[in-house]
Amino acid sequence: MKHFDFEEEKIIAEINKRGAKRVLLQFPEGLKSEGLRLARILEKIGVLPIISGDPCYGACDLVDFETERFEIDIIFHFGHTRMVRTEKIPIIYVDVRSNAIINKAIESALFLLNGYQKIGLVTTIQHAHTIKSAQELLVNAGKTVFVGDSDKMPYSGQIIGCDYSNVKSIANEVDAFIFIGGGRFHALGVALCTAKPTILANPFDEKALLLDNQVKKILQQHWDSLQKAKKATIFGILVGLKPGQENFDNALKIKNLIERKGKSAIILLINEILPEALMEFPAIDAYINTACPRISFDAPLKFLKPVLTINEFKVLSGEYSWEDMIKKGLFEK
Numbered sequence: 001m002k003h004f005d006f007e008e009e010k011i012i013a014e015i016n017k018r019g020a021k022r023v024l025l026q027f028p029e030g031l032k033s034e035g036l037r038l039a040r041i042l043e044k045i046g047v048l049p050i051i052s053g054d055p056c057y058g059a060c061d062l063v064d065f066e067t068e069r070f071e072i073d074i075i076f077h078f079g080h081t082r083m084v085r086t087e088k089i090p091i092i093y094v095d096v097r098s099n100a101i102i103n104k105a106i107e108s109a110l111f112l113l114n115g116y117q118k119i120g121l122v123t124t125i126q127h128a129h130t131i132k133s134a135q136e137l138l139v140n141a142g143k144t145v146f147v148g149d150s151d152k153m154p155y156s157g158q159i160i161g162c163d164y165s166n167v168k169s170i171a172n173e174v175d176a177f178i179f180i181g182g183g184r185f186h187a188l189g190v191a192l193c194t195a196k197p198t199i200l201a202n203p204f205d206e207k208a209l210l211l212d213n214q215v216k217k218i219l220q221q222h223w224d225s226l227q228k229a230k231k232a233t234i235f236g237i238l239v240g241l242k243p244g245q246e247n248f249d250n251a252l253k254i255k256n257l258i259e260r261k262g263k264s265a266i267i268l269l270i271n272e273i274l275p276e277a278l279m280e281f282p283a284i285d286a287y288i289n290t291a292c293p294r295i296s297f298d299a300p301l302k303f304l305k306p307v308l309t310i311n312e313f314k315v316l317s318g319e320y321s322w323e324d325m326i327k328k329g330l331f332e333k
C-alpha cells in the first residue's frame, strides 16, 4: 500500500526489545490487506504473527480480551491512537501515516474558500503530520489559520468519529473548515457539529469538495428519525461490548428516564450493532445507542427503526433543544 507508512522497523525494534514470541496484528477496515505482508516480515525474525480478522473501526475496538488464551505477548494496533487506558498486555499503536502529498488538494480547497478568511484545519491521524504544511500553504494564500489543540487528542487538529474537541475549540473563531482526508464521514461530522462551511480536501484524488447539501440531507434524515422515535413506547438501549464503547452507567440513566415517562426500556448488550441483529426484536420501536455513535451516522438509511445517539435522546427527553444538540455534536459520546 504505497500511500501509507506501517513503520516496520519500529515494530521489529519493539519485538526485539520486549523479547516477544507471539504478536497479534489488528488493522482497521481498509488496511487489513497489509496484514499478510507484515506477517511474512515478522515470521522471518522468528515471531509467530496472528492477524485479527474481526472488524475494527477505532481504538475503542481492542482485541485484548483474547490475548491470555492465545499467549500473545504484544498487540500492534494500526491506524488509531490510544483510547482505552487499561491494558492487559503491551499495545503498540502504529499511526499508519499517509505519504500522500496534500498541496494540490489544499490548492483546490482554496478555490472554494472565496469570501472566507479565517480557516480551521482538521484531519485524522493519517494526515496529522501534514497540518503544518497545509497551514503554511493557506497562510501564503493570505488566510488566517486556526488549529485546535485539545488535550483529549494526541495531535493538534486531530479528530476521531466520536471526538470533535479540536473542532469545537476553534469553531467560534473561524469562517470555514478544511478537513484533510480521504473519506466524507469525518468531514461531515465537522460540518454537523459546527454548522460552518466545511471543505473536504482529499489528498488521494487531489480534489476538494464543499459538503453543504449532504449536511442538510443528513440533518433532515435524523430529524425524521427523531419524530418517529417520539411515538415509540418500547425502547432498546444498546450497550457496546467493545472496550472503549461500553457505557453501561449511561444506559441505566437512560432506562430510568424513559421509564419515568411511562414508557418501557430494555438494555441490550451487543458487540456488532447490525440491522440483522436488531431485526430479531420486532417489538422494540426505537433504539438508543450508547456504543459507537458512528453506527447512528447513516442509521436512518440502514436500520428499520430509529437508532438515536445519546445526544439525540437528550432532545427526545427534553434536556436539549434540536439546536443545542447540533452544537454539542450529533455523534459526540
Ligand code: SF4
Binding pocket: 057, 058, 059, 060, 061, 160, 161, 162, 163, 244, 245, 291, 292, 293, 294
Ligand atoms: S467513532 Fe466509534 S469506532 Fe471510532 S473511536 Fe469512536 S467509538 Fe470507536
